[in-house]
Every structure is written in C-alpha cells, then in structure tokens.
Amino acid sequence: MANVLEMAAEIVAAHASSTTMSKEDILAEIQEVYATLSALEKGEDVATTEKVQEDNSPAVSKRKAFGKNQIFCMICGKGFTTLKRHLAAAHDMTAKEYRTQFDIPAGTPLASKAYSESRKQMAIERDLAGGLAKARAAKGKAKKK
Numbered sequence: 001m002a003n004v005l006e007m008a009a010e011i012v013a014a015h016a017s018s019t020t021m022s023k024e025d026i027l028a029e030i031q032e033v034y035a036t037l038s039a040l041e042k043g044e045d046v047a048t049t050e051k052v053q054e055d056n057s058p059a060v061s062k063r064k065a066f067g068k069n070q071i072f073c074m075i076c077g078k079g080f081t082t083l084k085r086h087l088a089a090a091h092d093m094t095a096k097e098y099r100t101q102f103d104i105p106a107g108t109p110l111a112s113k114a115y116s117e118s119r120k121q122m123a124i125e126r127d128l129a130g131g132l133a134k135a136r137a138a139k140g141k142a143k144k145k
Helices: 004-018 023-042 084-091 095-101 113-125 128-144
Strands: none
Touching: 004 023, 084 095, 113 128
16 A cells, blocks of 8 residues: 555645646645545544634635735635636635625626636637627527528
8 A cells, every 4th residue: 555645645646737736835735635644544533724714704805815826715815726616616605605705796707817818818819709799690680580
C-alpha cells in the first residue's frame, strides 16, 4: 500500500489537474490532505478545517472578493476564477443564494474580471452576437409563416 504522503500527493495532483491552483494553494492542500489521511490512518476523529461562518459575516470583504485575476469566496476565503462550481460543491449553495446572503447585485458576475474580459473578447472574435441575431431573425420569420 502506498504511504500517506504519496496518497496525498496523488489526490492533490488529481484536483490540481482540473482546477487552477497557485503553488501556495497546492502546498496548503497537500498539507491538509496529508493531515486528514494521517488522522484517518491512526483512527482519530477528523475535524474539518473549513471555518463555518455562524454569524454570516464574510471571510473576506466585498471589496477584496472581486479581484482582477481571482474572485474570493466570501464564505471560506479561497480564491477562484469562477465561483459557481465551488459554491455548489463546497457550500451546497446556488449563485442566487450566495448573492442574497452577501447582498451582491444580480448583475455582478461571479467570475474574475480577467476571465470575464477574456470570454467577452472571444465572443467578439467569433462574432457570436452576429450569429445570435441571425438565429433570432430566422426564428422570427418561421413564426410569421
């Protein structure tokens, strides 16, 4: 059987392959996974390291949460490119519930500004708005017949 450190490294490598993580995030996650696996191996009770915000106060301020390259979860303080998947997986919460809890306007994207800009630029380059207009025009003509 593989030792605990190798198992922790494999788990984190699998997570890092599907999620953008900084070097610090990877190191912190290896330490956290290693500690959890070690505790499980020894038969100890595993305490979750995620801080539960009992008073619904944010882990980070609204100003800090919306950065250029990352958006930070106001529940746990972790940084991401987009929040929707994290909210569903880690906090069992929808984007609407998150916005309501932290009084975030509905028009505010739950994605980093750089990510939103890159997606917008890609849509402009591919002329997705033109294709949408054509499809709507064709659909309008079909309804009139």
